[in-house]
Amino acid sequence: MKKVLLLLLLCGVVLAAKAQNINSSYNKALADSLGADEYGMKPYIFVILKTGPTKIEDKAKLDSIFRGHLNNINRLANNGQLVVAGPMKKNDKTYRGIFIFNVKTPEEAKPLLSSDPAVASGVLDYEIFQWYGSAALPMYLKYSDKIEKTKH
Template sequence: MWKQTLLGALMLCALGQAAAQQAAAPPPQYDSVLASSLGADERGMRPYVFVILKTGPSKMPEGAERTKMFQGHFSNMARLAAEKKLVMAGPLDGVDGRRGIFIFATPDIDEAKKMVATDPVIVNGEMVAEYHKLYGSAALMMVNDVHNKIRKK
């Protein structure tokens, strides 16, 4: 029994030393130039508009027009991303009609609505948009640059 108690005490001591070393570690290096370029506040955060794309009232039937509409949808996203307005986009699983998301680099929902209004899936009623304010890491502004370095196609 004394061996188990001693072992437990040694483990607690080792854990305490590890925690102390971790607490004494220097904080991450702050890069004010990078923070400023990303629009970060003192917490490294910034405001965005988060958009949920949901199934709309006018599903376009399969065929050339639908293909053209979705090509326009992807081209529109690429344009907005190149302009540093669209921070992130992606499909969802379709549960409850939720089909995709956009995250825009603006705190203004009206500005995000203007950008979404340029998308052919919205124009054609294939999808409708739901808007929410989001406060998140300014590092999201780097997602598209990193993505372009890791994609093969």
């Protein structure tokens, strides 16, 4: 009888511990729409942009390339393919910025990178990494426009 009670007590403790791991705020429809796994995570492609091999001295041409770079960032973000982009402060590794693409493989990211005039011209180069992060990451974009006082 003691063994049965002990077993029941142990089962109760295990079930209670398991129940504590369930998130009461979980929204299955939202998780599914974002492609989240059971941990609320998903794969992305993380890109470090770095100084490329091409040096352009013509300021007007360089300005045009970087205007195209910013336009491309906005286009990819509006399409839901790019969830994070931003420059880095000056550093000794020649890293210039980052992209986080809402795609699963480097093969899917490469055409997105080659659509960028700064990459296509060789002014920027890149390193690609697979990354596992919050599936909610793309949700911040809908708030970005509300806090951006000056458009770039």
